[in-house]
């Protein structure tokens with residue numbers, strides 16, 4: 001997992017819960033990096049899982065809720081650092097339908113070692129999109145947060161439902177209806 005995901009996460013934890021919480025979740029985790037991240041480095045996903053688990057235990061907020069809020073923050077990082085990709089779109093359905101064949105393809109050019117999910121399009125009209133998310137990292141809640149912010153970015157709203165296709169949620173179906 002790319003360092004930018006860790007640095008932005010710890011910044012948000014500091015903002016919302018204070019620097020003591022950052023110290024607490026780092027010291028209670030067993031981290032090869034010792035909790036020192038640079039935005040261009042690459043670190044084990046298990047480190048993010050440990051940080052999230054400890055934050056969840058200390059705040060009583062579920063990991064999925066934490067991931068969704070974090071994704072909403074991460075969208076502002078995308079706006080700031082990857083506006084070139086974002087500005088190629090004028091419609092949220094078009095953008096979300098292009099994660100697999102364009103957006104994350106561009107991300108891989110920037111970070112060849114990025115660990116990205118797949119988002120296959122099952123159904124697409126101008127108002128409706130059905131996507132299948134697949135990733136061993138089971139971060140569909142991160143996807144949900146980014147989807148919500150994608151609609152907000154284009155001043156639109158949508159009803160987004162999802163269905164876990166297996167117990168571990170490594171495969172999730174998203175049904176997105178523009179309002």
Ligand code: HEM
Pocket residue numbers: 001002003005078082085086095096099103104107113114115116117135136137138139140142143144146147150
């Ligand atoms: C992961 C970039 C749009 C869903 C990531 C990562 C980056 C990234 C850097 C982390 C990779 C790693 O740590 O190795 C971008 C950029 C975007 C974009 C620059 C737009 C310009 C989206 C959108 C979605 C999405 C719209 C919506 C569903 C995800 C998910 C992950 C991810 C769910 C977590 C990894 C996983 O589930 O395996 N993206 N992304 N991304 N992205 Fe995107």
